[in-house]
Amino acid sequence: xxxxxxxxxxxxxxxxxxxxxxxxxxxxxxxxxxxxxxxxxxxxxxxxxxxxxxxxxxxxxxxxxxxxxxxxxxxxxxxxxxxxxxxxxxxxxxxxxxxxxxxxxxxxxxxxxxxxxxxxxxxxxxxxxxxxxxxxxxxxxxxxxxxxxxxxxxxxxxxxxxxxxxxxxxxxxxxxxxxxxxxxxxxxxxxxxxxxxxxxxxxxxxxxxxxxxxxxxxxxxxxxxxxxxxxxxxxxxxxxxxxxxxxxxxxxxxxxxxxxxxxxxxxxxxxxxxxxxxxxxxxxxxxxxxxxxxxxxxxxxxxxxxxxxxxxxxxxxxxxxxxxxxxxxxxxxxxxxxxxxxxxxxxxxxxxxxxxxxxxxxxxxxxxxxxxxxxxxxxxxxxxxxxxxxxxxxxxxxxxxxxxxxxxxxxxxxxxxxxxxxxxxxxxxxxxxxxxxxxxxxxxxxxxxxxxxxxxxxxxxxxxxxxxxxxxxxxxxxxxxxxxxxxxxxxxxxxxxxxxxxxxxxxxxxxxxxxxxxxxxxxxxxxxxxxxxxxxxxxxxxxxxxxxxxxxxxxxxxxxxxxxxxxxxx
Amino acid sequence: xxxxxxxxxxxxxxxxxxxxxxxxxxxxxxxxxxxxxxxxxxxxxxxxxxxxxxxxxxxxxxxxxxxxxxxxxxxxxxxxxxxxxxxxxxxxxxxxxxxxxxxxxxxxxxxxxxxxxxxxxxxxxxxxxxxxxxxxxxxxxxxxxxxxxxxxxxxxxxxxxxxxxxxxxxxxxxxxxxxxxxxxxxxxxxxxxxxxxxxxxxxxxxxxx
Numbered sequence: 001x002x003x004x005x006x007x008x009x010x011x012x013x014x015x016x017x018x019x020x021x022x023x024x025x026x027x028x029x030x031x032x033x034x035x036x037x038x039x040x041x042x043x044x045x046x047x048x049x050x051x052x053x054x055x056x057x058x059x060x061x062x063x064x065x066x067x068x069x070x071x072x073x074x075x076x077x078x079x080x081x082x083x084x085x086x087x088x089x090x091x092x093x094x095x096x097x098x099x100x101x102x103x104x105x106x107x108x109x110x111x112x113x114x115x116x117x118x119x120x121x122x123x124x125x126x127x128x129x130x131x132x133x134x135x136x137x138x139x140x141x142x143x144x145x146x147x148x149x150x151x152x153x154x155x156x157x158x159x160x161x162x163x164x165x166x167x168x169x170x171x172x173x174x175x176x177x178x179x180x181x182x183x184x185x186x187x188x189x190x191x192x193x194x195x196x197x198x199x200x201x202x203x204x205x206x207x208x209x210x211x212x213x214x215x216x217x218x219x220x221x222x223x224x225x226x227x228x229x230x231x232x233x234x235x236x237x238x239x240x241x242x243x244x245x246x247x248x249x250x251x252x253x254x255x256x257x258x259x260x261x262x263x264x265x266x267x268x269x270x271x272x273x274x275x276x277x278x279x280x281x282x283x284x285x286x287x288x289x290x291x292x293x294x295x296x297x298x299x300x301x302x303x304x305x306x307x308x309x310x311x312x313x314x315x316x317x318x319x320x321x322x323x324x325x326x327x328x329x330x331x332x333x334x335x336x337x338x339x340x341x342x343x344x345x346x347x348x349x350x351x352x353x354x355x356x357x358x359x360x361x362x363x364x365x366x367x368x369x370x371x372x373x374x375x376x377x378x379x380x381x382x383x384x385x386x387x388x389x390x391x392x393x394x395x396x397x398x399x400x401x402x403x404x405x406x407x408x409x410x411x412x413x414x415x416x417x418x419x420x421x422x423x424x425x426x427x428x429x430x431x432x433x434x435x436x437x438x439x440x441x442x443x444x445x446x447x448x449x450x451x452x453x454x455x456x457x458x459x460x461x462x463x464x465x466x467x468x469x470x471x472x473x474x475x476x477x478x479x480x481x482x483x484x485x486x487x488x489x490x491x492x493x494x495x496x497x498x499x500x501x502x503x504x505x506x507x508x509x510x511x512x513x514x515x516x517x518x519x520x521x522x523x524x525x526x527x528x529x530x531x532x533x534x535x536x537x538x539x540x541x542x543x544x545x546x547x548x549x550x551x552x553x554x555x556x557x558x559x560x561x562x563x564x565x566x567x568x569x570x
Numbered sequence: 571x572x573x574x575x576x577x578x579x580x581x582x583x584x585x586x587x588x589x590x591x592x593x594x595x596x597x598x599x600x601x602x603x604x605x606x607x608x609x610x611x612x613x614x615x616x617x618x619x620x621x622x623x624x625x626x627x628x629x630x631x632x633x634x635x636x637x638x639x640x641x642x643x644x645x646x647x648x649x650x651x652x653x654x655x656x657x658x659x660x661x662x663x664x665x666x667x668x669x670x671x672x673x674x675x676x677x678x679x680x681x682x683x684x685x686x687x688x689x690x691x692x693x694x695x696x697x698x699x700x701x702x703x704x705x706x707x708x709x710x711x712x713x714x715x716x717x718x719x720x721x722x723x724x725x726x727x728x729x730x731x732x733x734x735x736x737x738x739x740x741x742x743x744x745x746x747x748x749x750x751x752x753x754x755x756x757x758x759x760x761x762x763x764x765x766x767x768x769x770x771x772x773x774x775x776x777x778x779x
Contacts, residue, residue, distance in 0.1 A: 045773065045774055046774070046775055047774070048774035048775070048777070049746045049747070050726050050746075050769075051724075051725060052721060052725040187755075190757025190758065191755075191757060225748060226749075226750040227746075227750045236773060237748075346757070347757070349760075351742075352747070352750040352754060352755055353755060388743075390724040390737065390738055390741060391725060393743070394724055394741065395720070407693070408628070412634055412637070412740075416742075420741070420742055420743075
């Protein structure tokens with residue numbers, strides 16, 4: 001029997017990258033807000049630079065999520081989905097506590113892929129089976145919210161386009177921004193400078209990429225110490241701008257915002273008029289019902305879709321806000337496969353640093369180059385970065401050993417010489433939604449509470465594969481220009497899209513309820529007092545990390561709720 | 571297991587290690603395990619002997635410096651099997667017995683008593699899954715030992731391996747730091763090794779073995 005708690009104005013489900021941002025404008029407006037988070041507060045004392053601890057899965061505490069909500073996946077409907085892990089973490093701050101912290105704005109083209117492709121190349125160039133739509137808003141509509149996020153969480157970078165004025169120390173392909181980043185870009189290393197020179201020698205435009213990491217003291221947090229152990233790890237000095245150390249504490253200070261940890265949300269309740277009335281959650285096996293005037297659903301893509309599909313009621317027999325059958329549709333995960341690695345004839349001294357400390361090239365991303373003579377749309381961001389750990393170095397250099405020996409004296413000699421001489425690029429590429437890629441509830445696999453887990457049915461198509469091969473070739477050129485003796489990887493991105501840290505869609509944003517779940521403000525077409533936050537509302541991926549975009553969207557959705565409080569809440 | 575529990579257990583094990591010479595037992599009490607090869611928490615002496623022989627061939631001590639045994643990857647594995655890797659304790663006992671069984675059947679002697687070339691031949695058989703007498707095949711057991719030998723050689727010395735930072739020195743990793751200056755990220759600089767474990771900085775809660 002659930003205990004009914006005192007009603008509040010707004011419940012936010014999930015205090016990760018998205019929910020952890022949305023709480024701030026709500027609290028600043030004076031609304032009473034409760035944030036329900038399945039995880040708990042983490043402690044910097046647990047964030048030791050200890051590779052073994054990190055690789056054993058003891059930290060970050062991800063395995064709990066895998067045990068509870070591990071998704072199943074399959075490439076297409078003719079196969080049976082198998083259970084896998086879950087790449088995200090429950091915690092106050094969510095995965096923003098341990099992400100790579102690359103903090104990008106999407107480029108203007110990403111908001112209007114369909115119309116721009118048709119305009120420039122003709123309708124025949126929209127890949128077969130793709131459900132790609134223009135977003136219901138333009139880059140310019142989101143710009144003020146990108147700006148809020150950059151300043152409130154703290155993003156380091158160098159602008160490449162301020163009010164239309166280009167500066168090639170930054171990204172000249174980015175959309176126009178109204179002002180500079182709040183902090184200068186993270187510092188360059190010897191290796192990064194070598195890659196900048198190599199990129200320029202090809203006539204391309206390398207730049208230090210933006211990162212949600214402090215490059216100097218910022219709002220009471222110190223600048224980054226560049227000590228390594230940043231990938232999949234929390235920051236020991238809070239230089240990584242997770243929501244747990246930025247917007248969440250600001251919201252707690254600003255107003256009536258309270259954080260409830262270890263609250264696992266099971267369903268959202270709706271009344272007979274189709275309005276949501278509150279949220280059911282479990283803490284230590286006890287059931288609670290938190291009533292609210294409005295609900296913002298901000299868990300991860302898989303759990304957003306899962307909670308909606310599990311929340312069945314009289315007005316929503318197929319799951320909350322799913323009377324048009326759109327929940328779970330237009331799913332895709334970022335095309336990051338097709339790794340490209342280089343071996344150099346000299347040490348890179350790449351041991352320290354962070355993946356946020358990197359050099360990017362956008363010449364081959366989005367529609368920044370002419371696709372007339374090509375057979376795909378979109379492209380990829382080329383990116384190289386710092387940080388290397390000892391065990392990972394020994395295992396990583398294995399790909400270069402002639403004959404494949406992996407023990408003994410000859411192998412040892414090779415490892416000794418080359419452990420710091422290789423590098424693997426991070427290649428994020430345009431991914432499109434397709435009609436037969438989707439999420440639903442697995443018919444067989446359940447979590448320990450007896451609820452079905454999410455099933456992914458999705459695979460890459462020709463457009464993704466062609467980008468993979470094209471981008472691999474560009475990356476190879478860049479590495480060779482920097483003096484690599486050998487480059488491995490042909491850009492084969494593979495077939496199945498498994499569970500990913502860059503998942504998109506499932507509650508797409510759009511103008512048409514027949515092809516989307518939420519409107520241009522992030523509020524449900526069907527359920528007036530339900531907003532949805534996170535990558536699940538994004539209709540395109542761009543060629544870069546999604547976090548800052550979904551944070552800007554979350555801010556905008558919260559801002560819309562504040563400005564329309566009376567009409568939405570009653 | 572916490573470090574304190576481990577030390578308590580080690581103390582008991584050291585006291586009970588009847589096979590140790592008196593001097594070694596005294597040394598063990600004053601210095602902990604680092605000076606004593608035989609104060610084991612998971613393995614029997616025979617198992618440890620076989621494991622040490624395998625480790626010394628996977629990452630040999632040679633003209634390129636000390637190897638996995640000098641890094642005390644054996645001690646790392648022994649401790650881990652009482653902690654984080656305890657689920658693999660049975661696999662080790664069975665696997666190490668199978669190594670000696672295969673060695674006996676092929677060469678008439680236990681693995682540790684063979685010449686290095688013969689040891690390498692047996693490890694090659696194991697790796698290619700040709701060695702007989704292994705539950706679940708010899709390849710998976712070889713891979714298990716190799717994985718843990720690498721972990722024991724290149725992980726933070728807190729876990730009992732990477733003694734004197736020989737693993738990190740081998741590949742040029744300049745060690746755990748909590749602050750890294752710009753100079754330490756230049757390509758023309760070879761950073762001075764920190765010679766520190768993550769837990770030497772006094773900032774972090776210690777983990778489990």
